Amino acid sequence: MTTYDRIGATYNHTRRPDRRIAVEIHEALGDARTVINVGAGAGSYEPPQTVLAVEPSAVMIAQRPAGSARALQASAESIPIADDSADAAMALLTVHHWTNLEAGIGELLRISRQRVVIFTWDQAVFRRFWLLAEYLPEVAEFVDAHAVPIDRLIALLGGARIETVPIPYDCTDGFGAAFWRRPEAYLDPEVRAGISMLAQTGEEVLRPGLARLSSDLSSGVWHDRHADLLDRETLDVGYRLLVADL
Template identity: 50%
Template sequence: MEREQVWRHESGPAAAYDRIGVGYRNVRRPDPRLGALIRQALGGARTVVNVGAGAGSYEPEDAEVTAVDPSQVMLDQHPGTRKVKAGAEELPLADGSFDAAMAVLTVHHWPDPHRGLAELRRVSRRQAVFTWDPEHRPELWVVEEYLPEIRELDHARFLPVAEVAEALDAHTVLPFPIPHDFTDGFQTAHWRRPEAYLDPAVRAASSTFATLPASVVEPAMERLRADLASGAWQRRHARLLEQESVDYGYRLIVAGER
């Protein structure tokens, strides 16, 4: 077995995921439908750099993947052998050294997203970035009805999709409606499974939930618990419970070589 390689490249403050990343893989299980979309965008690339790699979700199995993440906790959960401890804004990698770069729900964590996106273009010939558009509607009900504080946090962190596409000089923007049985437990995944938000482990795998203080989150979850017990939530969202998927503004942005 190839010896695991870990390069240490200190850039910027300690990553938030050093604190919240423990147990991440138990909740954030890659969904095959999103995986198929990302694989198609990568287009058979033989060498791929995954920036903000986390635990390695959605990496193509038939490519040589280099995982980049500023969090040692997340790198320790990554199953690969090529690992780089670094921030997106200063990749210790040569120009054009990869067929493709991927970044999945990570750009909003970068201190300087535009610089990080420029780095993706520098080190690869094709880029695939999965992100969320803060300008999209409808809004997830848990934000609108229980935790509007999430809105303030997310709108401060996420770049509009149009801005990400412009920074990458993208040629394709693909919508990804979230299926009701989506397995990757990020914030919107449980839109038709409201009881999931009551689970502290589920909330801990969402950086926004994990950032908010318990004094804000716990009362909101008690209101949700009461609404579920009384049936008020079900009555309010009867039409939502009939839907198979909802477009909540998640997009895969593809740039570079076609």
């Protein structure tokens, strides 16, 4: 059973693709006419030219919308398709779940003719996010153990350019730091269920920190402490696109 077979059942409720992030991902793919989405989940951010989605979780595959690209149930580390099968391969918020990073990146390079695009985060930046720094240090430790250093990814890709992806305050895709200006969202169990770092840490561990957050929201302490965020439209919370031309 994969991680998302356990935690992914409500994924489509809170993880709706954000159109602004979609634009950045699709621009990073350039003029690729065919794309393979590896670690595809429920199909977020797949461009129209996607020809195959590779996903190990049957739970996630079942949530893919009608008319989306054909899904192949397989792991990123061993994709049973031919070399150079598409112009580009993309892997979005998935590499931290892979059991063998070197094998997975090797497969991306093998199946792509022109370009590999990876959406991930820089843990050095992400760790300063207020939710982790002030309320959930246990989650920060969990993410430290699972995050993949940007430099390591670039080395495995044989070089890549880095593009910063600022997160809009009203982001529709409820990943880890999407609610940086909407702190009350983290008190919603359904929202937490769609964020792997919270779902995998577990409610018992989260409870004390979330209680402090709830109290600080009720008293106005959070808003006083983070007044600088309240008028911001976007924030760099560490999310990055890596684009490797082959």
